[in-house]
Amino acid sequence: MTEPFGARLRHAMDERGPLCVGIDPHASLLAEWGLNDDVAGLERFSRTVVEAMADRVAVLKPQSAFFERFGSRGIAVLEKSVEEARAAGALVVMDAKRGDIGSTMAAYAESFLSKDSPLFSDALTVSPYLGYGSLSPAVVLARQSGAGLFVLALTSNPEGGEVQHAVRADGRTVGATMLAHLAAENEGEEPLGSFGAVVGATLGDLSTYDLSINGPLLAPGIGAQGATPADLPRVFGAAVRNVVPNVSRGVLRHGPDVVALREAASRFADEIVSAVSGA
Incomplete structure (x- = not known):
């Protein structure tokens, strides 16, 4: 039986540090690398990131949209990137942010969380x-598959607040309600539950x-969006x-x-480990 994602993530974070590096081959980055905005450029970019990172960082997070825009050939590059990253020891979080109901949600889940899928990932954003x-x-x-989820709870984009900070009839915000659901999913799990939240590192004081x-808290916003490891x-x-x-x-x-x-x-x-260990 596959060890649950939360346990595998805890081990990877302890051994390699907690850093997650995105694989985001958008057009401007391809241009900065001197690559064409085509499938060949996409493949060169992705293989380089995997080669550089997969044997040393805990998590790689490909953004599915940047592969999907090239159609079936782009998806083929994504499949290969996931396979090679996992083979080198990195955990793969597929950043696809899927959300729907019933059989459609089940199909999305099968695409990324079924062990028989060529896009099987260690976790999926939803x-x-x-x-x-x-x-x-x-x-x-x-x-069933030993995978995990990262649920959008308190995201780093400014627009998210109109939904996530909205107050329900019971007095709780929508974001707080999502966190409570995840706490229930992870109850009793050791050393870490497999159902995490996406919580932006740019949001400032979240003591409320x-x-x-x-469970794990996937924290976007470090670097280009303005947050630093010292803020964590x-x-x-x-x-x-x-x-x-x-x-x-x-x-x-x-x-x-x-x-x-x-x-x-x-x-x-190193900066992240220093900030966390000093907390």
Whole structure:
């Protein structure tokens, strides 16, 4: 039986540090690397990031949309990237932000969380804004396959607040409700639950939210969006040890040189470990 994602993530974070590096081959980055905005450029970019990172960082997070825009050939590159990253020891979080109901949600889950799928990933980002219960097919399949989920809860984009900070009839915000659902999913799991939240590192003081969900907190916003590793203890408080800080452009802009990419990732990883250990 496959060890649950939360346990595998805890081990990877302890051994490699908690850094998550995005694989975001958008057109401007391809141009910065001197690559064409086509499938060949996409493949060169993705293979370089995997080569540079997969044997040393805890998590790689490909953004599915940047592969999907090239159609079936782009998806083929994504499949190969996932396979090679996992073979080199990195955990893969597929950033696809899927969210729907019933059989459609089940199909999305099968695409990324079924072990028979060529896109099988260690975890998947999902949107709960058709109601948390709509994620049930993904929750069930993730448990069966030993995978995990990262649920959008308190995201770093300014527009997210109009939904996530909205107050329900019971007095709780929508974001707090999502965190409570995840805490229930992870209850009793050791050393870490497999159902995490996406919580932006740029959000400042979150002390009014209970982030102790016994699961990982995927934290975008480090680097280009303005947050720094030193901000993590202030934002996440006692939950900081379970934070998986995500850096994309802050590392990727150093490509296509593999050594430069590794050095950039190492700097971020060291800063994150220092900030977390000093908290």
